[in-house]
Amino acid sequence: MTLLVTGAAGQLGREVVRVASATRPVVAFERRDLDLTDPKSVWAALEAHRPTVVVNCAAWTDVDGCELDSEKAYLINAQAVAGLAEACHEFGAHLVQVSTDFVFDGKQVPGAPLVPYREDDPTSPLNVYGASKLGGEVAAGDAATVLRTTWLQPADGPGMVGRILAKLESSREAGAVVELLGDRRACPTFVVDLVPALLHLADEQVAGIVHVVNGGVATWADIGRLVAVEAGFDPERIVSVDEADLGAPRPAVRPKYSALDGAVLRRLGYPLLRHHRDAVAATVARLHG
Numbered sequence: 001m002t003l004l005v006t007g008a009a010g011q012l013g014r015e016v017v018r019v020a021s022a023t024r025p026v027v028a029f030e031r032r033d034l035d036l037t038d039p040k041s042v043w044a045a046l047e048a049h050r051p052t053v054v055v056n057c058a059a060w061t062d063v064d065g066c067e068l069d070s071e072k073a074y075l076i077n078a079q080a081v082a083g084l085a086e087a088c089h090e091f092g093a094h095l096v097q098v099s100t101d102f103v104f105d106g107k108q109v110p111g112a113p114l115v116p117y118r119e120d121d122p123t124s125p126l127n128v129y130g131a132s133k134l135g136g137e138v139a140a141g142d143a144a145t146v147l148r149t150t151w152l153q154p155a156d157g158p159g160m161v162g163r164i165l166a167k168l169e170s171s172r173e174a175g176a177v178v179e180l181l182g183d184r185r186a187c188p189t190f191v192v193d194l195v196p197a198l199l200h201l202a203d204e205q206v207a208g209i210v211h212v213v214n215g216g217v218a219t220w221a222d223i224g225r226l227v228a229v230e231a232g233f234d235p236e237r238i239v240s241v242d243e244a245d246l247g248a249p250r251p252a253v254r255p256k257y258s259a260l261d262g263a264v265l266r267r268l269g270y271p272l273l274r275h276h277r278d279a280v281a282a283t284v285a286r287l288h289g
């Protein structure tokens with residue numbers, strides 16, 4: 001049961017390699033060892049290692065960069081996945097393709113309450129990153145596990161929780177406010193919780209789209225208040241701002257709402273990931289002591 005991981009140096013790839021290595025042989029490829037856009041190298045890697053499962057953690061995740069260079073975005077996030085899927089098919093490996101909430105536009109039915117997107121809801125990406133990742137979902141093929149997730153937080157680095165803590169700490173004396181976005185909502189998801197579910201889906205070789213996110217829906221301002229309370233700061237120092245108030249618009253438009261519902265994970269009977277509140281508390285404990 002060999003697992004081959006691409007994009008192994010990324011925030012998700014690192015944790016997949018770390019956790020999976022405890023229970024099975026893992027072959028980990030960083031970009032410098034295996035560039036997904038080189039189909040011959042991809043083919044040779046699968047031929048040499050004959051993995052049971054390939055977990056594709058590689059992607060071009062710079063959302064604004066993708067907007068400015070769509071050719072590169074589609075090459076890495078879609079075309080390269082087609083090559084990988086073809087090699088998986090040839091050598092009998094199950095493919096796990098990681099995807100994103102940015103395949104949705106967040107608009108839903110005007111006037112109706114927003115509800116988390118289900119796996120079979122229609123997609124409509126607002127930006128090149130989302131469109132290229134949607135291309136990757138299609139390229140992965142029907143037999144692959146397409147795991148969509150949102151707002152990933154690393155298992156081994158500061159991430160957004162760490163950045164919020166640093167801001168609260170650095171302006172502690174002055175009691176200065178910390179401005180955080182309050183007009184975009186999704187499901188902040190902690191890699192430490194995501195990876196066991198990903199490996200379960202990989203082991204079961206589940207085919208199709210599966211949403212995997214921590215529980216609850218939040219803005220970054222909501223998360224900021226949770227971080228402040230957990231770390232003993234005054235939550236009133238967190239001020240919610242709209243994206244439009246933060247100066248010049250960024251190249252890529254982001255969905256205002258991209259929470260995901262884990263209907264398929266529930267149907268499979270896999271335990272749902274803990275609420276983001278508990279994951280925030282655990283992360284603050286890890287980073288803040």
Ligand SMILES: NC(=O)c1ccc[n+]([C@@H]2O[C@H](COP(=O)([O-])OP(=O)(O)OC[C@H]3O[C@@H](n4cnc5c(N)ncnc54)[C@H](OP(=O)(O)O)[C@@H]3O)[C@@H](O)[C@H]2O)c1
Nearest residue numbers: 007009010011012031035036058059061098100149151152
């Ligand atoms: N981050 C999020 O908030 C988020 C949310 C939803 C879904 N996702 C999805 O989750 C997956 C993992 O994301 P992540 O946050 O771990 O991203 P990440 O930290 O940016 O890692 C992506 C990795 O892919 C590598 N890579 C880029 N181009 C490559 C190529 N041509 N060949 C091989 N490797 C290549 C990168 O290497 P270099 O650094 O050397 O370029 C990097 O190590 C992606 O599919 C992403 O779309 C992420």
